[in-house]
Amino acid sequence: MTTPARPANRHHKRPRGEGQWALGYREPLNKNEENKKNDDGLNVRQRIIDIYAKRGFDSIDPADLRGRFRWYGLYTQRRPGIDGGKTAILEPEELDDRYFMLRVRIDGGQLTVEQLRVIADISTTYARGTADITDRQNIQLHWVEIESVPEIWERLEAVGLHTTEACGDTPRVIIGCPLAGIAADEVIDATPQLREIRDRYIGDPAFSNLPRKYKTAISGCTAHCTVHEINDVAFVGVELADGTKGFDLWVGGGLSTNPMLAKRLNVFVRPEQVAEVWAGVTSIFRDYGYRRLRHRARLKFLVNDWGTEKFRDVLEKEYLGYPLPDGPAPAPPRNGRRDHVGVFPQRDGNFYVGFAPRVGRMSGELLHAVADIAERHGSDRVRTTTEQKMVILDVAPDRVDSLVAELEAHDLQVKPSTFRRQTMACTGIEYCKLAIVETKKLASELIDELERRLPDFDVPLSINVNGCPNSCARIQVADIGLKGQLVMDDNGEQVEGFQIHLGGSIGVSSGFGRKVRGLKTTAAELPDYIERVVRNYDAQRKDGETFAEWVQRAEEADLK
Known part of the structure; x- marks a missing residue:
């Protein structure tokens, strides 16, 4: 006995809509789209000024708090004391602290000394002195209270800065070369x-x-x-x-x-x-x-x-x-590193000086120091870079040495080691609700340890440290990309660690890092691992061979 054929289900066979407006799919297909349809994210600004800043954190509508606030560069930061194992388990309201990260939008990384001072003042007054330079040329502040946001905006806007569309489903900061208009080449x-x-x-x-x-x-x-x-x-x-x-x-x-x-x-x-x-x-x-x-x-x-x-x-x-x-x-x-660290001539006869903070971590006090140093040496233009670094423009030839000395007195190095120059880190579990592991402190300590162990290593080598899988620190295109996760240590305990990507690159031969099966490390063992793989590369590399090129031909044993 044959089973009668079922009538064709035309609805089943139709391709599923992807929510594309141009094809007629205007009804929201998820909560985020629904929130955006209900009210444009740009409209939240007035509610922050008129309601939330006056009535406090508890007055904030959840749809604004975890959605539209981003249209003005505001994210709630991670509540202290929540370990990485709970990141994907807890509800957003359980992860939220009552303080905010505020992202100052700096298109092209272009700042005047006055603008830098205003950011420094805001950091000191409203953000417990915090200030991180991101790999998209923004500056992020932490510990910001909603009551302070309108006054922060007033101070920023008085000098031509703002936080509009620094986050959210929007055109975020436009990144540009910090040497635009001055580079000779x-x-x-x-x-x-x-x-x-x-x-x-x-x-x-x-x-x-x-x-x-x-x-x-x-x-x-x-x-x-x-x-x-x-x-x-x-x-x-x-x-x-x-x-x-x-x-x-x-x-x-x-x-x-x-x-x-x-x-x-x-x-x-x-x-x-x-x-x-x-x-x-x-x-x-x-x-x-x-x-x-x-x-x-x-x-x-x-x-x-x-x-x-x-x-x-x-x-x-x-x-x-x-x-x-x-x-x-x-x-x-051009050959070498794709950054602007060091002292180089401008087309007008002056010099620019690029320097390396530790993994982008600054402070209000340090930002003030940079502004003062620049001004004392005749410069009114400071830039942030896509490598979490900074550049001072327009330094006269006879003032370069003095400026370099003052920067380095503040541990802002103009001639940094490869490890200081090319190690980046995302925000990490200290403040980020998506993070699983700590990043900034670990990366800073890693720099010190690698400088101690490998003092003569001077070949370009990028080490990018990320606290979760989202790659804010660009782990897939780093020589050594570290994706934060929980791993088992030798005692069978779950601890902070990293999955390792090796040999990623962008440029002449762009490609994503190689993942070797089972290649992970605990945070504690990370310096040992990197020292081992860098020594293997240094011993085996051919003349002019980059780390990424070596990784493609290296034996797996030499990558572990």
């Missing part, structure tokens, strides 16, 4: 384009409800210091054969738990077109981006599914209304 100064996008579109309701976070880089730097390969949208300086300068457009980069490298659209963008092309790419993300599942809502998933040919076609036909010409790829990044 830059392809093009991207400052006008960066500022035009910032002034026209940041805080614009047209782009205040994107599917997820959205990261932009614009630069003409020959070192490629803005790591365009891992941004949602990036404009990279290029020059045509006839000497015309403009930008190459990249889209769809991003790391986190499903890393993807950005892809070239093979177009040439003239400087005057950059802002509208940026708006076109951003509009594609807004309209066609996936809104059903948060973990698939980044632009990289759409680019990966569409491919560059379709993406370019939609950009040109639906959003720009004109074709973009084909263009050249950027020149490879």
